[in-house]
Amino acid sequence: MKYVYQVEKENYEDAGKASTDIKRTLKTIGIDRRVLKAVAIACYEAEINIVIHSNGGTVTFEMDDDGVITLSFDDVGPGIEDLELAQTPGYSTASTKARSLGFGAGMGLSNMKSVASSFQITSSPEGTHIQMTFQ
Amino acid sequence: MLVQDIVALLKAREIYIAQDNIYQKNYDKGFATDLMSDALALLKDETEDVLFLTGLANVQSLRTAEVLDLDTVILVRGKPLDQQMIETAKDLHINLFQTDQTMFEACGLLYGKGMR
Secondary structure, eight states, X not given: OEEEEEEOTTOTTTTTHHHXXXXXXXXXXXXXXXXXXXXXXXXXXXXXXXXXXXXXXXXXXXXOTTOOEEEEEEEOSOOOSOHHHHTSTTOOOOOHHHHHTTOOSSOHHHHHHHHOSEEEEEEETTEEEEEEEEO | OBHHHHHHHHTOEEEEOSSTTGGGOBOSEEEEOSOHXXXXXXXXXXXXXXXXXXXXXXXXXXXXXXXXXXXXEEEOTTOOOOHHHHHHHHXXXXXXXXXXSOHHHHHHHHHHTTOO
């Protein structure tokens, strides 16, 4: 099972639609509630990050035959200057617009790490890649 | 505390009802914030039903509620709502109410009645 969603830069109205769709898909196949919530939280945080911080990108959801779920987030830049700092709870570079809409508390990456079974992030000016697994 | 009592206490208006029996649902816990990441961080391990209060009158408060399995949202401060927010509440099956009370007043009233 694999789905790919496009996410637009600064499209705050549609931000979160991919996460909603993925959660609905998982609900229909009766996945464990704890895993479902973890996937939904991590996906929503990462999707919002693409909207707020990047020039746009994709969300990819995959589930293998053993039920292991992989979420991948790929954007087209401009990248994260200091990855270590970006993962510090409370650190944020979000715009005033993003903050006025309830985001940019600096908890996104740490939230993702805390709910995922595995978490990997790489970043360059060409783009940021995040991959998380859930089981 | 039953939703019917919460609504009466806060003088809240019904914006959208997703569940016919919602007024009989009981909430012992509430969570109030305008910062969605705070909600995601602090409620991620919550297993009980939690009433969600926020002043964030846009669709992201509803999406956050949906991600966290929170099925009732009370918007404080009586801000004008757009049609998209109502449509999103329908799409996500979230019960939506609005009160003119401030966040502080609404939380204080509910806390005074025993919600935590």
